[in-house]
Amino acid sequence: MRFVHDSKSKGTIPLVRTKLRSAIILVNEHDEVALIRREKENLLYYVFPGGGVEFGHTAEETAVREAFEELGVHVELEGVAAHVAFNGELNPYYWARVTGGEFGTGTGEEFQAEQTNGSYTPMWVKRSALSHLPVRPPSLADLLANEAERFFNKTLAED
Numbered sequence: 001m002r003f004v005h006d007s008k009s010k011g012t013i014p015l016v017r018t019k020l021r022s023a024i025i026l027v028n029e030h031d032e033v034a035l036i037r038r039e040k041e042n043l044l045y046y047v048f049p050g051g052g053v054e055f056g057h058t059a060e061e062t063a064v065r066e067a068f069e070e071l072g073v074h075v076e077l078e079g080v081a082a083h084v085a086f087n088g089e090l091n092p093y094y095w096a097r098v099t100g101g102e103f104g105t106g107t108g109e110e111f112q113a114e115q116t117n118g119s120y121t122p123m124w125v126k127r128s129a130l131s132h133l134p135v136r137p138p139s140l141a142d143l144l145a146n147e148a149e150r151f152f153n154k155t156l157a158e159d
Contacts (some may be wrong), residue, residue: 003132020089022059024067024096025081025144032124033144034103035135036070040118046125046136048093069108071122073101082154085135085155093140095150 006139024050035046039070050067053059067075075096083090105120110120125133127144135141139156 019087020053021091021113022063023048023093024063026096035125037121047136063094066153070106072105073098079152085157
């Protein structure tokens with residue numbers, strides 16, 4: 001959990017996250033999608049780089065911050081590809097393009113030595129393989145695998 005200094009209470013308070021999550025869709029010149037390979041409690045799955053929106057931050061700010069923390073790259077958002085209904089929220093997934101940094105050098109809390117919540121491995125996955133892997137959310141993975149062109153403002157359900 002992250003903490004923020006609060007000058008009024010002369011200490012730190014936890015930075016609360018909403019249920020809302022936001023993430024990016026990053027596709028390289030080889031038609032590969034950036035994913036995070038997660039191994040957690042004997043379970044293997046893949047997720048799009050992203051995370052929970054913290055109080056006082058926007059979904060856009062969260063997507064950009066998480067791209068840097070998880071992948072080590074600076075990105076520019078290029079519009080909402082889809083909103084995925086999950087946990088009672090419409091979570092945005094943004095098209096993104098790299099503007100700097102080096103893929104695979106993320107330094108977020110997921111990569112800290114004291115972290116014990118499984119492993120996080122950033123990787124490139126062929127778009128055509130997305131339907132054959134345990135990617136979350138599966139509706140977005142299937143859409144990406146089957147759509148040759150970029151799409152915008154789709155609404156998908158995982159609830």
